[in-house]
Amino acid sequence: MIRILKYVVALLMLSALLFGTALGALYWWFQQPKVTMQEADMFAPVLFEVPRGTHARRLTEMLAEQGYIDHPTLNFWAARLFLDAHQIRAGVYAIHPADSPRSIWERISAGQQHQFQITFIEGSEFRQWREQLSNQTYLTSVLDDLSDAEIMQRVAPDSDWEHPEGLFFPDTYRFTAGTTDLQLLRQAYQRMQRTLDELWPQRHDNLPISSPYQTLILASIVEKETGAAHERGLVASVFVNRLHTGMRLQSDPTIIYGLGDNYRGVIYRSDINQYTPYNTYRINGLPPTPIAMPGYDAIRATLQPDESDYFYFVSSNDGQHVFSRTLEEHNRAVYKYQRNR
Structure with missing residues (x-):
């Protein structure tokens, strides 16, 4: 009886050792990039879109289908074991060549979406701004069919502005996929208002x-x-x-x-x-x-x-x-x- 008990204990210890080894191997694999850092320098980041309603298993399938991870089932279980795999945030994400499966999951779980940018140069006109906004693939347009005066009503509803020229601050603005053109214009308008609030009191006398x-x-x-x-x-x-x-x-x-x-x-x-x-x-x-x-x-x-x-x-x-x-x-x-x- 004692000998059988020893065998059972030994078997349990061996099983625990094997399980721990497998778990450690899975953890190590989950953190390994598909390419080396030297190889990663040869490739540019790519954009990966996570639609609304995507669940964890579907996410692993999508990542595998597009070649960003290997072994989707193992990836799914690694995410379940080592991360909060249920926290999937929709959006567009940048995937870098040197990313590990873990870093991809962490980025998507945290909602760290790719930051796009648009630059409006000094001296540009509002018609050029409208054209730039309409050409942004990941920017949602809600203003395309509106007149300039209607746009100003949306941007600054408490003002009497009808002519938008000069009212927006030219700069580089960053945004995530799904941001609207109205949101960007409101940022630029508010930035111009802050600039005037700062500089107007500093004006020379007798202007x-x-x-x-x-x-x-x-x-x-x-x-x-x-x-x-x-x-x-x-x-x-x-x-x-x-x-x-x-x-x-x-x-x-x-x-x-x-x-x-x-x-x-x-x-x-x-x-x-x-x-x-x-x-x-x-x-x-x-x-x-x-x-x-x-x-x-x-x-x-x-x-x-x-x-x-x-x-x-x-x-x-x-x-x-x-x-x-x-x-x-x-x-x-x-x-x-x-x-x-």
Whole structure:
């Protein structure tokens, strides 16, 4: 009897040892990537979509079908044993070549979805924003069929804005699959409001602009006039000096914006002579709305312009400008850099 009991104990111990060894082997396998780190450098991450309602066993089947894991049954049981396999979050996930089955499961269980991004550049127009938004595969569109005014009602329902130009902050925005275009625009709108809240109180005294919205109008012109960061304060000073003395702004980008689809790639004399609400060769003061989305630096330069006695500037054909105090100086610069090139 004692001998039989010893055999049973030995058998149980052996079984426990084998089970522990198997469990350890399964745990080790669950944490091994399919490729080495050196091999992983040769491949880019791929996107994997987990639909709503996916359960653990179906997830392992999908991962195996697409080649991201081996042995789906073992994978399923490893996830059940070592992780919370019931916590499956729908979304789009990035799977990296060096991922182990465990790291894939952990990412999906935690809902760590892939972050997409979209970049709106400074000086871009709202029509370009709409086009960019509509071309994003993983962004859900709820605004495509709406007019600009209807979009502004959705973005800022408590405001009276109807024209969206200039009201959104240009930057890179990150989002996960399923985010709506409305959500992104609300982020950009709120970001612009925070920027104005920050910079408007820091404005110089005696500026010829009376509201944050007028700041956006003038800043959008500054943004379109120069891409050279060190020039923004000077360009702003030219327009401020002109507004103070009652001179017209005479900004070419405002003509282009006013022409819209009728712009032919070059500004002709007939375009300068044509009246639009945005043609600052024909109107006094500021146009009715911004002509683009100004960035932070253009807004700051508009509210804190350099001190200068310049009233004119002309492109020097190298991305920068020559500034002049008098019309005579300006005409000489125009002849040198524009008519004589």
